[in-house]
Amino acid sequence: MTDQLSRTPLLDRVHLPSDMKGLSDRELVQLSHELRQETIAAVSETGGHLGAGLGVVELTVALHAVFDTPRDKIIWDVGHQCYPHKILTGRRDRIRTLRMENGLSGFTKRSESAYDPFGAGHSSTSISAAVGFSAAHELGADTGDAIAIIGDGAMSGGMAFEALNHGGHLKNRMFVVLNDNEMSIAPPVGALSTYLTRLYSEAPLQDLKEVAKGAAKTFLPEPFKEGARRAKEMLKGMAMGGTLFEQLGFTYVGPVDGHDLDSLLPLLRTLKARATGPVLIHALTRKGKGYSHAESRPDGGHATAKFNVATGEQKKSPSNAPQYTKVFAESLIREAEKDEKIVGVTAAMPDGTGLKLFGERFPRRTFDVGIAEQHAVTFSAGLAGAGLKPFCAIYSTFLQRGYDQIVHDVAIQKLPVRFAIDRAGLVGADGATHAGSFDVCFLANLPDMVVMAAADEAELVHMVATAAAINDRPSAFRYPRGEGMGVDMPSEGTPLEIGRGRIIEEGAKVAILSYGTRLSEVLKASEALRVRGIVPTVADARFCKPLDKDLILQLVANHEALITIEEGAIGGFGSHVAQFLAEKGVFDHGFSYRSMVLPDDFINHASAESMYRAAGLNAEKIAAKVLELLNIPVAKRA
Known part of the structure; x- marks a missing residue:
């Protein structure tokens, strides 16, 4: 397509950031317009994170136009906003593969491009990485400037301030761009958000532009330094501008x-x-x-399915079963209606965890602590210590960030914090950074922790009730992203007997003990095996800790072989079963046992179905494992 016919003539000429160096400032403005339209068009076809990228289009253009990437390191916090960056850094021809199998990642990724110096899917990491790059430069590493771009929401994470403190102490040249849009995924909370608002709300923005271009006297020629100093002091008096950050050592x-x-x-050129x-x-x-259509949404168009560009209407498949997240929220509301301590x-993540619904019903009993998982855990421990019944709802992948607090502040003190763990297992397009692979491993090894996994949405209802009833120790229950299985739903939850599983189907020879929502695939595998005359016993463990030891020994006594299946990494449920069987001497007599877990690898983004196929945890692979264990040849496809 020629420039005359193209709707993006300037963008068509930019294949790498070096192509921007010859563009005038007016052309860079036009490039921003074209980049924004290309981002909208691409995400309308792929779905993904839209609002954050649209908010940094001009920043992206300016940074790449002024700095010399990839030698200079642009480090995007989280990476939700990196789509425009990817378009400018040689990946425009693949931008419509975003978040698809074998396509571009929805986040920055070191293995994808030299222009992605640091990968991320979690927030508040960029400044620490930039401090590291700047320190390496001082030690002789062949790298240029380090520039971290971090949102005001991500600044609520304590790690960001740890990094600011260290970077200010080291005094190495580096840049932090605070991308202040008064929005993370949800509206911002906390004193920091209020502070940032005061930085600009108490003085008209237009009065500060000249100051912004050269407020720091270090950057100005000698004759202007005194004037800049006075202007800067005036700015402080007007809006307390920069006081907190300057105390931490940053200009x-x-x-x-x-x-x-x-x-x-001009600001970036002066600073550079x-x-x-x-x-x-x-x-x-x-x-x-x-x-x-993004600006008008409460979340700024943070995440979206495929959509119609003209109308903004999202193209979502009709739901046939309730979402697990909504089931959790509604179940928690029912429990809280009966118990005012919950x-x-x-x-x-009020939307993502379902606590927005809970908060609408119980606003005074709902706490959003900001992007601060460590604080969320210990805050919950404090609530529990005071006699309340906190449900700490955090995605599995984000709960990793609060692990020391789970051990030190919750488990050791046996405080009854209830961890509601959303996004268990593989999550599809968000890929490895958001996969809930490790929570069973890192929770079930803690003394006195009750660890459950819901096999379907009805079980989730009962596990919410179970957690509400546990008052003498911490507990956790996990459930996946997306829709449930479409099972009949109970009118209310009934607490389960702690450490008791259930038999789903009676069979012979081989038993399959499932933990979590792979049970649906186990049942499909069982149906396929019946065609070959093999009728396995199928059981749902429900609990990883405490194990249902009686059920496990019953399965061992009545079968020739046992297979455990879970949507988690090695070291989880199957390892606990194996340890128990080993201690009982079961393997001394040649009993056959296998454990099916996620592979010892990080699985790239794709659909959840494709990821589980790659992991070997679908019905076909489960049936094949049964045949292998029974020494029955697997029929080859024609």
């Missing part, structure tokens, strides 16, 4: 309009030419900028 510059290239470009130490640039942006805690 504060801003606020600056993050969508105004006339401000951004003159900065000698750590600098924080406070940029104000709007999530979903330039696309009205409270909900989330770490900046």
Whole structure:
């Protein structure tokens, strides 16, 4: 397509950031318009994270135009906003493979491009990485400037302040761009959000533009230094600008309009030419900028399915069964209606965890602590210590960030915090960074912890009730992303007997003991095996800790072989079963046992179905494992 016919003539000329060096500032403004339209068009076809990327289009253009990537390291916090960056860094031809099998990752990824110096799917890591790159540069590493772009929501994570403290102490040249859009995934919470708002709400933005271009006297020629000093003191008096960050050792510059290239470009050029130490640039942006259907959404169009560009209407498949997340929320509401001590805690994910519904019903009993999983866990421990019944709802992948607090603040003290673990197992398009692979391993090894996994949405209802009834120790229950199995739902939850599983189907020779929602695939495998005259016993463990030892010994006594299946890494449920059987001397007599777990690898993004096929945990692979264990040849496909 020629430039005359193309709707993106400038973008068509930019294959790598080096192609931007010859563009005028006016052309860079036009490039931003085209980049925004290309981002919208691409995500409309793939789905994914839209609003965050639209909010940093001008920042992306300015950073790549001024700095010399990939030698200079642009480090995007989380990576939700990296789609425009990917388009400018040689991946435009693949941008419509975002989050698809064998396609581009939805986050930055080191193995994908030299322009992704640091991968991320979790927040608040970028400044630490930038401090590391800058320290390596001081030690002689062949790397240029380090630039971290972090949102105001991610700044609520304590790790960001640990990094600011260290970076300010080291005094190495580096840049932090605070992308302040008053929005993370959900509306921001906490004193930091209020502080940032004061930085610009108490003074008109237009009065600060000139200050933003050169407020720090270090960057200005000698004759202007005194004037800049006075302007900066005036800014502090007007808006307390930069006080917190400067106390941490960073030169504060801003606020600056993050969508105004006339401000951004000269500012970044001045900083690149003159900065000698750590600098924080406070940029104000709007999530979903330039696309009205994203801007008008409460979350700024954070995540979206495929959509119609003209109308913004998302193309979602009709639901045939309730979402696990909604089942959890509604179950928790029912329990809380009966027990006023029940409270909900989330770490900046009220929508994703379902606690938004709970909060609408019980606003005073709902706490969103920001992107601060460590605090969420210990805060919950404090609530439990005071006699309340906290349900700490955090995705499996994010709960990893609070593990020391689970051990030290909850488990050792036997405080009855209830962990509601969403996104258990493989999660599809978000890939390895968001997979819930390890929670069973890192929770079930803790003394006195009750660890459950729901096989379907009805079981989840009962496990919420079970957790509510446990008052003498911590507990956890896990459930996957997406729709349930379409089973009949109970009107209310009934607490389960702790450490007791259930027999689903009676059979002979081989028993399959499932833990979690792979049970549906086990039942499909059982049906296929019956065609060959093999009728396995199928059981649902329900609990990894405490194990149902009587059930396990019963399965061993009545069968020739046992297979355990779980949607988690090695070291989880199957390992606990194996340890128990070994201690009982079962293997001394040649009993056959196999454990099916996720492979010892990080599985790349694809559909959840494809990922489980790759992991060998679908019905076909389960049936094949049974035949292998019974020494029956697997029929080859024609």
